[in-house]
């Protein structure tokens with residue numbers, strides 16, 4: 001039958017093009033280990049992409065797929081590669097790739113309603129409640145990532161703890177300052193959230209950490225005790241389970257005790273590290289996750305779900321609802337669990353109205369790998385990072401930033417001959433970093449700790465192997481020598 005419009009695809013066309021896409025996905029995944037980890041987007045292509053005119057007439061899908069294969073697929077961010085150790089970016093679980101397509105084919109809005117996607121998201125949330133030890137009647141949402149999870153949780157915290165009707169009166173009605181607490185090692189998204197919530201960076205109090213980059217609970221206690229005397233209203237503490245720089249885990253039990261005693265909200269940022277509750281090494285320490293008022297966990301980090309997949313849990317479901325719920329007449333349903341209404345709508349628990357079917361990729365990945373599969377993968381990442389740290393410790397020209405934690409290793413090229421010249425270390429390691437990134441042999445990122453520049457490897461990669469860790473050590477040493485010359 002002749003097609004009358006580009007919006008109409010026959011079954012044959014869908015199948016033929018779909019199989020082409022599947023072939024392309026397969027090739028991409030299979031060629032990964034033999035391609036460079038990273039190649040920058042070539043300047044001439046960048047120029048073209050920044051200036052290409054808006055298409056006025058449509059093009060056939062094969063032409064568009066050819067452009068994708070030629071211009072786009074060869075220049076990824078790099079995190080699918082087994083030798084990628086930058087920031088906190090994992091490769092995608094293969095089943096999650098297909099889940100994205102299946103979810104898009106259904107294309108539901110998960111604002112609410114009585115359709116399957118809502119129950120999949122509810123199930124995913126229930127599973128995460130079990131993983132972190134939250135009660136079944138707590139609530140949560142799938143969101144874009146750790147930043148949105150933090151903003152959502154801190155909005156509830158502000159609503160719960162400010163002492164007035166913030167939704168009605170706004171912050172401008174308060175003569176007293178609201179305060180939030182974290183260490184300097186807490187992720188930058190909390191500062192953004194504090195700013196967006198109108199609390200202001202000045203009122204984000206930085207609590208001292210110890211030499212292992214963990215919050216000092218006594219310092220937190222002093223700050224929260226002092227603030228009301230100065231007219232401030234302490235709202236929330238942000239504790240980290242796996243700081244982005246070093247993977248440090250704040251002392252959760254002591255911090256939870258302070259929060260309980262001082263009636264302050266405890267938000268735990270487990271965006272990166274919360275899945276380590278499944279590991280044999282960190283499981284017991286992370287059992288205190290259950291003491292939080294809210295938690296962020298990013299399935300798109302250490303659960304290898306394709307980006308974007310963040311998750312926030314709030315223990316008191318009614319508080320979460322009262323912080324966000326706004327049901328204008330055009331959204332009102334009869335509340336029946338049989339009709340369109342279904343369970344209370346997710347849009348009453350967060351900022352977004354129309355919401356994507358993010359839950360499907362998390363649900364499929366959890367079902368496919370199971371807790372046992374995740375335990376093995378996370379244990380393996382931790383083991384590889386520990387092996388890397390040990391090899392670095394044993395290399396006379398490398399310096400390990402200790403203590404090493406979770407699956408992050410910070411280190412630098414620091415041969416003894418540069419002891420007298422420590423200011424040379426930063427430009428030297430910066431040069432090493434750039435050369436390694438551009439070589440395509442591996443990918444590291446960097447950070448600054450106590451004023452010093454460090455190379456940083458984060459292993460959240462089921463494709464990584466023990467020998468790659470040894471090769472990384474050799475690569476850094478070899479590159480260090482070349483950069484010194």
Ligand SMILES: Cc1ncc(COP(=O)(O)O)c(C=O)c1O
Pocket residue numbers: 088144145146147148187189240242243244269270271272273298310
């Ligand atoms: C510890 C931690 N918290 C929060 C975030 C922010 O998460 P996202 O980038 O998913 O918004 C990150 C991102 O790396 C992180 O590592």
